[in-house]
Amino acid sequence: MEVRLNKYIAESGFASRRKAEEYIVQGRVLLNGKVVKNLSTKVDPFTDVVYVDDIKLKLKEKIYFLLNKPKGVITSTADEKNRRTVVDLIRTSEKIFPVGRLDYNTTGVLLLTNDGEFSNKLTQPKNKFKRVYIATIDKDLTEKDKEKLLSGVYIEKDKGKFLSGVQTKKRKGKFTEISFVKENNYKIVKATTVEGRNHFVKNMFSSLGYRVNELGRESFGGVTVKGLREGEYRIFTYKEIKKLMDNS
Numbered sequence: 186m187e188v189r190l191n192k193y194i195a196e197s198g199f200a201s202r203r204k205a206e207e208y209i210v211q212g213r214v215l216l217n218g219k220v221v222k223n224l225s226t227k228v229d230p231f232t233d234v235v236y237v238d239d240i241k242l243k244l245k246e247k248i249y250f251l252l253n254k255p256k257g258v259i260t261s262t263a264d265e266k267n268r269r270t271v272v273d274l275i276r277t278s279e280k281i282f283p284v285g286r287l288d289y290n291t292t293g294v295l296l297l298t299n300d301g302e303f304s305n306k307l308t309q310p311k312n313k314f315k316r317v318y319i320a321t322i323d324k325d326l327t328e329k330d331k332e333k334l335l336s337g338v339y340i341e342k343d344k345g346k347f348l349s350g351v352q353t354k355k356r357k358g359k360f361t362e363i364s365f366v367k368e369n370n371y372k373i374v375k376a377t378t379v380e381g382r383n384h385f386v387k388n389m390f391s392s393l394g395y396r397v398n399e400l401g402r403e404s405f406g407g408v409t410v411k412g413l414r415e416g417e418y419r420i421f422t423y424k425e426i427k428k429l430m431d432n433s
């Protein structure tokens with residue numbers, strides 16, 4: 186996740202982006218020991234070392250956690266009904282927030298961070314990170330419906346502004362892969378999508394008359410919660426972040 190040098194300098198609190206550009210052009214900025222005057226130079230915040238004059242810059246600490254979300258916890262930083270949130274499960278003094286959203290009773294992979302740019306990158310639809318879900322549905326998924334889910338179904342009423350006021354329109358969604366977790370069991374479905382819309386999996390199935398009774402996210406961009414029990418978490422490392430970014 187490289188950033189432009191002037192942005193990096195501004196994020197360190199040393200100077201505004203405009204001032205930073207002046208320093209760069211004046212040859213006062215060293216990147217990994219070398220003077221850089223090119224304004225489009227990019228910096229890897231995790232590995233590069235930047236000095237302005239003789240001062241080594243340091244970014245505000247960014248922190249990343251990987252949680253195996255349990256049931257009965259809301260994916261938010263606070264709840265008006267005082268229910269437990271995913272942030273309550275993590276011991277840190279940093280102001281972190283969840284990356285995207287899992288429903289109250291959905292389990293599995295959830296990242297949390299104080300890095301807004303990282304979060305945006307992962308959740309922006311155009312970046313198409315793969316999400317793999319295991320859904321237990323209330324009746325056998327037929328072959329015909331499986332094909333429909335793969336080719337696309339209308340799932341939600343989207344609020345859009347039109348000249349005549351606010352109207353609703355339905356938008357299509359689709360899974361990119363569907364398989365069954367157990368042989369001869371057509372109720373436990375592994376479904377892959379690049380979509381992050383709220384309640385996406387449930388809405389997909391309910392559009393064809395199925396109810397999702399259990400839902401777990403097995404992976405996000407290749408990241409799994411292997412080794413973590415439900416409710417457990419660990420630091421998500423810079424190395425893992427790099428690998429995840431390569432998976433988009």
Ligand code: URA
Nearest residue numbers: 288291384385386387
């Ligand atoms: N889709 C859903 O319906 N719920 C989730 O929690 C995640 C994806």
